[in-house]
Amino acid sequence: MTTLSAEQHASASxxxxxxxxxxxxxxxxxxxxxxxxxxxxxxxxxxxxxxxLLPDGAQxxxxxxxxxxxHAIGNRDPFTGAQVLSRGxxxxxxxxxxxxxPLLKQRFDLLTGDCLDDPAESIPVYRVRVRVRDGVGxxxx
Numbered sequence: 001m002t003t004l005s006a007e008q009h010a011s012a013s014x015x016x017x018x019x020x021x022x023x024x025x026x027x028x029x030x031x032x033x034x035x036x037x038x039x040x041x042x043x044x045x046x047x048x049x050x051x052x053l054l055p056d057g058a059q060x061x062x063x064x065x066x067x068x069x070x071h072a073i074g075n076r077d078p079f080t081g082a083q084v085l086s087r088g089x090x091x092x093x094x095x096x097x098x099x100x101x102p103l104l105k106q107r108f109d110l111l112t113g114d115c116l117d118d119p120a121e122s123i124p125v126y127r128v129r130v131r132v133r134d135g136v137g138x139x140x141x
Contacts, residue, residue: 023132023133024040024041024130024131024132024133025037025038025039025040025041025130025131025132025133026038026039026040026041026043026044026062026070026128026129026130027128027129027130027131028052028054028060028062028072028126028127028128029126029127029128029129030054030055030056030126031056031124032055032056034055035129035131036054036055037131037133038052038054038060038062039052039062041070041130044062044063044064044070045064046064046065046066047063047064047065047066047090048063048064049061049062049063049085049086049087049088049090049099050062050063050086051075051083051086052072058074058075058076058124059074059075059076059083059086060072060073060074060075060126061073061074061075061085061086061088061099062086062128063090063097063099063110065090065097065110069097070128070130071097071110071111071125071128072125072126072127072128073085073099073108073110073113073123073124073125073126074113074123074124074125074126076123077101077103077104077106078115078121078122078123079101079103079104079106079121080101080103080104082103084101084102084103085099085101085102085108085123087102088100088101088102088108089102090110091107093107093116096109096110096111097109097110097111098110098116106118106121108122108123110125111125112125113125
């Protein structure tokens with residue numbers, strides 16, 4: 001599991017012309033080092049999560065915040081083991097974006113993966129980018 005500091009976290013922004021034209025893809029940087037396209041930017045809505053299956057079998061949860069930044073974290077709730085964080089409620093605490101698990105309501109920082117309610121727990125954080133597609137392809141979300 002990789003936890004990134006706020007300085008290392010790379011959130012993508014949805015302000016490019018390619019995004020408006022529908023020629024962009026949201027990509028996640030996987031632990032083995034490759035970038036994997038998971039969906040189109042239009043598949044993401046502010047405040048709503050989307051789940052994506054990664055090549056190693058892990059699941060990621062992607063979120064578009066109200067400022068237009070995309071965040072990707074592990075989808076597994078460490079308190080229950082359920083793959084549900086993509087269905088969580090988003091918000092902010094002290095200016096930092098978080099998602100609250102839909103089951104037991106623990107909050108996880110979208111920049112670092114740290115649990116705001118139990119410092120002993122954390123979830124993976126993935127780097128994300130929006131990249132112009134080279135060819136035609138479908139959405140993976």
